[in-house]
Amino acid sequence: xxxxxxxxxxxxxxxxxxxxxxGTMAAVFGCPGCGHEMAMLTNPMETRLVSSLGVRVGGRAxxxxxxEMTRSALTDARPDAFADEMPESGTSAHAxxxxxxxxxxALADASLHAARVQWDDAAVDRMARVPSFVRGMVKRIYTDWxxxxxxxxxxxxxxxQARTDLGLEGM
Amino acid sequence: MRKFRTYHQVTHETGSRILEQVLEQRARxxxxxxxxxxxxxxxxxxxxxxxxxxxxxxxxxxxxxxxxVGALDADLNGPSLGRMLGVPRAALTDGAAGVQxxxxxxxxxVMSMDLLQQDEAPLRWRGPEGDGFVWRGLAETGxxxxxxSDVVWGDLDYLLVDVPPGTDRMARLIELVPHPHQTxxxxxPAEIVRFVVAKSARxxxxxxxxxxxxxxxxxxxxxxxxxxxGRAAPLDHSGTVEPTEADxxxxxDQLERETGLxxxxxxxxxxALATLTDRGAPFVLASPDADAVRAFALLADRVExxxxxxxxS
Numbered sequence: 001x002x003x004x005x006x007x008x009x010x011x012x013x014x015x016x017x018x019x020x021x022x023g024t025m026a027a028v029f030g031c032p033g034c035g036h037e038m039a040m041l042t043n044p045m046e047t048r049l050v051s052s053l054g055v056r057v058g059g060r061a062x063x064x065x066x067x068e069m070t071r072s073a074l075t076d077a078r079p080d081a082f083a084d085e086m087p088e089s090g091t092s093a094h095a096x097x098x099x100x101x102x103x104x105x106a107l108a109d110a111s112l113h114a115a116r117v118q119w120d121d122a123a124v125d126r127m128a129r130v131p132s133f134v135r136g137m138v139k140r141i142y143t144d145w146x147x148x149x150x151x152x153x154x155x156x157x158x159x160x161q162a163r164t165d166l167g168l169e170g171m
Numbered sequence: 172m173r174k175f176r177t178y179h180q181v182t183h184e185t186g187s188r189i190l191e192q193v194l195e196q197r198a199r200x201x202x203x204x205x206x207x208x209x210x211x212x213x214x215x216x217x218x219x220x221x222x223x224x225x226x227x228x229x230x231x232x233x234x235x236x237x238x239x240v241g242a243l244d245a246d247l248n249g250p251s252l253g254r255m256l257g258v259p260r261a262a263l264t265d266g267a268a269g270v271q272x273x274x275x276x277x278x279x280x281v282m283s284m285d286l287l288q289q290d291e292a293p294l295r296w297r298g299p300e301g302d303g304f305v306w307r308g309l310a311e312t313g314x315x316x317x318x319x320s321d322v323v324w325g326d327l328d329y330l331l332v333d334v335p336p337g338t339d340r341m342a343r344l345i346e347l348v349p350h351p352h353q354t355x356x357x358x359x360p361a362e363i364v365r366f367v368v369a370k371s372a373r374x375x376x377x378x379x380x381x382x383x384x385x386x387x388x389x390x391x392x393x394x395x396x397x398x399x400x401g402r403a404a405p406l407d408h409s410g411t412v413e414p415t416e417a418d419x420x421x422x423x424d425q426l427e428r429e430t431g432l433x434x435x436x437x438x439x440x441x442x443a444l445a446t447l448t449d450r451g452a453p454f455v456l457a458s459p460d461a462d463a464v465r466a467f468a469l470l471a472d473r474v475e476x477x478x479x480x481x482x483x484s
Contacts, residue, residue, distance in 0.1 A: 001185070001187070001189070002178060002181050002184075002185050003185065004175060004176060004181060006173075006175055009175070009176065011181050011183040011184070011185055012185060013185055013186045014185050014186040014187045014188075023299060027187070029185065043299075044298070044299035044302075045298070045299045045302035045305055045306065048297075048298040048299060048302070048306045048310075049305060049306045049309065052306045052309035052310040052312075052313050053193070053309060053313065054192070054196060054313050054316065054317070055189050055192040055193060055196075056192065057187050057189065058186070058187055058188065059186075059187070059188035059191070059192065060188075060192065064192075064195070064196070064199075066265070066266075066267075066268075066269045066270050066317070066321035066322075067270055067317045067318075067321050068317070068321075069310070069313045069314065069317055070287065070313070070314045070317050070318075072297070073296045073297050073298070073310055074287060074288070074294075074295075074296065074297075075292075075295040075296065075297055076288055076289045076292030076293075076295060077287055077288060077289065078286075078287060078288060078289050080262050081262060081263060081286060081287045082262055082263050082264075082265040082270070083262035083263070083264055083265060084264075084265055084266075133287075136265035136266075137265070140267055
């Protein structure tokens, strides 16, 4: 699907996607020549059609999660279908946050800091309310977003920010 | 009429990255299956011929020979393979690299929609009411893609895929795995089954799928007759003319001639096969001396010597 600005004969470029939560989708495209913008609006059936392909208009901010389409679309899912591979440990991330005098240790901690993200109690409580069928997937999405943005501790505010940034619906 | 450029004349991308995402999906699928020695599709086109029981018992027969075996239940609407392979209802381990498959009898790695759904719940998707026919097929293809690419199958000698009834379902698998190493079309001697299986054979031929063979199931043993539904039952000597073992053999031979495909196994009807397999104890493990088990052993040997098999020539 491509949009052509007839005035400029330029291909319009993707600018933004919004999921207002009612099953519809808005994807904004702009003309690089004249700046004219247009929004492509899809009805719930069209939105579902696109998501059934496992793709996102505008690309993905975080990689596609394992069984993402299945988990997001299946009703009557078993709540205990999945168990997390390994719970996030905050200890190492805490150490990285504290800092160390030793340069080698600091480098090691920086590496751990990049690899691990800590969750505060309020964020953990909020995650507990996410259905367990998708909890592992949602947790990884927030964790990946936090890593990419250099966030060491995930709080409810960070989750809100990530959700807005990623255009996550119902997470 | 105004003239403006058409889709193919516009070479510049919009930045919506749809094509890139599809290519990434394909790459992930290829990478995941790179550690699988051979993909064996078990299909028919017709329901009720025992595809899942064949899959479960073939998987067990291969595992008994020391092969590393995975089994994917592609029947999303009527999943049964997990139960047939004795998979416990434990949670699947969920990690960033993918979802670990469940482990059934003989160490067979299994993925089935049955592991994700509440008991007795039919397959239903979130989506707008009334428009399901537009996107449901896409959703099911998407799930099959995720089962193939997002499950950590690991190093396998064989991944058996139990394809649900309907020739369109076979076509969906071919879209994702264009060239299964081997495809087994399961038939029974019943005429209506053979009719549909012949259609499936034609579909596979036209799609360029090679290494297709027939597995004849529900062959009545000597001294039994075959009901019109293709089930064997004791001879009633009532004087009615019903197919016998010889008729069944003739019927399967006829399918072989019509399709040009080889019959690589003839599984004799044994009521215990279905009963035990349905309980999660594949027949080949529970009754090693039965005629049907010997037939499965021969089938496993054919698979092992076939395209992609451990002993392929």
